Amino acid sequence: MIETLLANELSNAVEALYGQQLSTDTFQIQKTRPEFEGDLTVVVFPLLRISRKAPEPTANEIGGYMVEHSAEVESFNVIKGFLNLLIADAYYLRFYHEKHADMAFGFQPEKDEPPVVIEYSSPNTNKPLHLGHIRNNLLGWSVAEILKANGKKVAKVNLVNDRGIHICKSMLAWQKWGKGKTPEGTGKKGDKLVGDYYVLFDKEYKKEVAKLIGQGMPKDEATHQAPLLLEAKAMLKKWETGDQEVRALWKKMNAWVYSGFDKTYARLGIDFDKTYYESDTYLLGKALVEEGLKKGVLFKKDDGSVWCDLKDEGLDEKLLLRGDGTSVYMTQDLGTAQLRYTDYKPQKLMYVVGNEQIYHFDVLKRILKKLGRNWADDILHLSYGMVELPEGKMKSREGKVVDADDLMEEMARTAKKTSDELGKFDDFTPEESRNLYEMIGLGALKYFMLKVDPKKTMMFNPAESIDFNGNTGPFIQYTHARIQSVLRKAKAEGLVFNEQKMPAFSLHKKEKALLKMLHNFPQVVQLAGDTFSPAQLANFSFELSKEYNQFYHELSILKEPDENKKFFRLGLSDFTARTLGSAMGLLGIRLPERM
């Protein structure tokens, strides 16, 4: 990496000039802003106390030394306190020569370390996946891939919330009003069918509540006493005692949901190494609670409920077991965390879960610490912001959601419409074009969701999000297709451009700009990994695409008379295309050969 190289040489320069040794990280080296001449800029202000001179003379002295002693530095200029260094073309050409055919460019080989376990998706089985899940799934999957690219071993896990009162609501409604309907019979996706009954339950339940209030019952009481709710609760009790009929219905309806989820995941391109089911794990936390009581870090109240006192840590008391001995969400999560730790002995336990659960994970870690689980420090809640619609928040109980399947379908449809309008690829088979619309539609959607900093609340405006111009996935896909078009033509002419000797000519500024960006890719991958931010790769890909399009516009490739340059530009194009493929691949976005 050129920055570390220069830092060493700068350190030598300062020692030679001012007789003091400075550690290399005291040098601030940054990209030169485009309005100035140069490639990299050293900020000299921090060096003034050592040079005991004004900024300009200091910069001039150091610049002079660097030109003299550094093979990479060709010339320099000084503007105010900034020392702009011009890096020799030879440096970038050598970088090109060494890396342009490296298939693993930017990626670290897998390190022999414990894995990172990353949980994402975590759906409930009472309703279909929606826009919020899409952000979660894309984020979790992408972060997992980014960590792999940084040499981490990764286990992607899903925790399916397949039991509880919400599932019973769907079950009850189906039992009462479903008339035996099935996905097969109705042609409806299983998760959608089950979701319909969840919505129906809520509707009927609200009617009952309204009626009770009308009869003079206080609202608070009515919401708790509505017969439907009591029935659902009774059903949950039966489920817990293993009632055969309830269990059978539960299995049947969950199976419908899973087949629906599988289709959604497949279309989204999301996968998991392991799936946990809450019905298997929801009792696990109780053993930990017992342990905590024995150790005296938990306490029991008069009604038999068990609590963890976190008041000395500035938090409140947290319930872990109800008076009747049943567990709550936190109890289960304690258990699954322990299970996962035992399963993997991971270096990090990550949870991709919305920011409304920040407090929950804070408490989770603290309780585990109290129980003596020091690995709790390795738990990392990757919280992300909500997705909002122009009309406000989504309400799944009322069926006011952007459905995941519908959204993907609409994106693909729009891709088709746009392609038709542009009159592209009339020679494609129906199969080929369908494939392409899918690639573009999903590319647009994924890019849109991932280009935003995960922790920020994001606005999803259906009308604008479907844009395929500018800072979008399709723009990058288009750039890739454009490159492939050139490469196809080169291939048709029988040109072999990947086995060239080290090029030795001076670079055009657009060539150099491209090489500089490519040179930076490994650091972007690393930064994305350190900050768990796919957005870094999205931004990089966009900048790289823009840069390539300018290069493409300004310079001719196949018509370049100098064969060395022609081959170089072909190789550079290929290098760019592959790097775009790597970057977008980490976001789960595929790039087409043509579009």
Next chain:
RNA sequence: GGUCCGGUAGCUCAGUUGGAUAGAGCAGCAGCCUUCUAAGCUGCGGGCCGCGGGUUCGAAUCCCGCCCGGAUCACCA
């Protein structure tokens, strides 16, 4: 009320962890297809970086206070 997160162009968002005159895209306006794909390229306009103090050579970035928006503080998950 306590805690956490956010506030940057009309809109959606970047801003490399303190550096130069704060950037993109969309939207608007004006150009560029006889030339490797115009889903592209070029140009123009658009800003009290929520407000006020502080830290220093230098602040959108760090600290303090305030304003606005969101989340959370359940015997829900």
